[in-house]
Amino acid sequence: MILLIIISLIFDGLLSSFSNIFIPLFTLSSLVIIYKKKKNFIWYSLIIGLLYGIIFTNMFLLELISYYLCSIFIVIYFDKMKYNLMNTFLITIINIILYRTINFLILCFSRIIKFNIFLLFKSIYSSILINLIYIAIMYFVFIKIFNKSNKKKYKLYN
Amino acid sequence: MKKHKKKLIIIGIIIGIVLIVIISDKRKITFIEKGIKDGYTFIIKAISNNCENNCEDIEQVELLKAENNQLKKDIDNLKDLLKLETTLSEYKTINATVVDRNLGYWYDTLTIDKGQNDGVKENDAVISPKGLIGYIESVNYESSTVKLITSNLKNKISVKISINNKEIFGLLNSYKDGYFIIEGVSEDVKEGMIVTTAGLGNNYPEGIYIGKISEITTDNFDLVKTLKVKSDMNYNLITLVSVVSK
Known part of the structure; x- marks a missing residue:
């Protein structure tokens, strides 16, 4: 999981320089995969939010709040729904919307940015496609690795 | 009464968050944050350089051509920069490379690979061969954040x-x-x-x-x-x- 966090942070930085049309939010999206390691998930998300804030935005308190709310939403969602690819896609989209909206509203209230609803829409739709592709790749890589390692453990115990 | 209490708590939380964000926007970056950000910039720079080296091995001819063109452009840019530097003779100019950009999306910022150790200071102007870009918003030891002038200008x-x-x-x-x-x-x-x-x-x-x-x-x-x-x-x-x- 630490590897996934590091990969996400690095790709977030690298891809940001290449394109202004597809904006990565890989670190946030990776929360959905990290949720599989259910133990201490909320703590993980807080640490990731803190790191993201320090490295990228200098606003770690805002990121901490946003990541915390997103992770709570993931927990509530997967308590009621099954963990599969379709649901990870859906929760990724909802998380992007939630994250962008929270950030946008707080920054507007703080008068750091001007209220422009089209900017919010643009920030959401330009992030969705690239993050879904990333999540699909990470789902197959990490969840398959998880399943394999779990199966091996199961065999060893038996 | 209970309903009012809930409303007050929610309003209190919202005001608290907004205040926290306003304060954190104006605060100075701590040395721990500087260290983490510098470390990250170092990794990104190393990966970018490494990727460039590997690509050269794979598609050497095409890339050399592209590189040649890029270098020609860079030379032109640097020549323009030198011209610009002569008009700003009383100022010191520090050339830097952009490492990443606008990750927070709303902030319109760039991260450059020069910082406090290279003589960069907060509020210094940042220029390119084609003119003004912005100013230094925050400085780390080995990297800095540039606020673009295309963003919401606080000072006219x-x-x-x-x-x-x-x-x-x-x-x-x-x-x-x-x-x-x-x-x-x-x-x-x-x-x-x-x-x-x-x-x-x-x-x-x-x-x-x-x-x-x-x-x-x-x-x-x-x-x-x-x-x-x-x-x-x-x-x-x-x-x-x-x-x-x-």
């Missing part, structure tokens, strides 16, 4: 338009739909005139190119003009910059 930039021997001063208010907006100009100006920084009242040195006037609109009484200024800069593709430091 004083600018001037030179006509023959006369200078007209104005204030650059905002950036909208690809144009900088200058308001409150009453003198006669024409499209195509060059707008530069005036060096008054803020950190930008005098004479840095901003753009050319592309549209002029007047108010109902034909007294005050609003100017739209088009920059030559593509703010989405910034790779090399110079920090102008006193």
Whole structure:
């Protein structure tokens, strides 16, 4: 999981320089995969939010709040729904919307940015496609690795 | 009563968050944050350099051609920079490479690979061969964050338009739909005139190119003009910059 966090942070930085049309939010999206390691998930998300804030935005308190709310939403969602690819896609989209909206509203209230609803829409739709592709790749890589390692453990115990 | 309590708590939380964000926006970065950010910049730089080396091995010929073209462009850019440097002789210029950009999306920022150890200071102006880009928002030991002038400007930039021997001063208010907006100009100006920084009242040195006037609109009484200024800069593709430091 630490590897996934590091990969996400690095790709977030690298891809940001290449394109202004597809904006990565890989670190946030990776929360959905990290949720599989259910133990201490909320703590993980807080640490990731803190790191993201320090490295990228200098606003770690805002990121901490946003990541915390997103992770709570993931927990509530997967308590009621099954963990599969379709649901990870859906929760990724909802998380992007939630994250962008929270950030946008707080920054507007703080008068750091001007209220422009089209900017919010643009920030959401330009992030969705690239993050879904990333999540699909990470789902197959990490969840398959998880399943394999779990199966091996199961065999060893038996 | 319970309903009121809940409402008050929610309002309190919202006000608290907003206050926290306002405070954290103006606070100074701690040395731990500087260290983490520098470490990250170092990794990204190393990966970028490594990727470039590997790509050269795989598609050497094509890349060498592309690299050659890029180097030619870089030389032109650097020549332009040198020209610019001569007009800013009392300032020290520090050339830097952009490591990543605009990750928070709302903030319109760049991260460059030069910091406190290279002599970069907060509020220093940042320029490119095609003119003013922004200013240094925060400085780490080995990297810095640049706030672009295309973002929501907290402080208006004083600018001037030179006509023959006369200078007209104005204030650059905002950036909208690809144009900088200058308001409150009453003198006669024409499209195509060059707008530069005036060096008054803020950190930008005098004479840095901003753009050319592309549209002029007047108010109902034909007294005050609003100017739209088009920059030559593509703010989405910034790779090399110079920090102008006193």
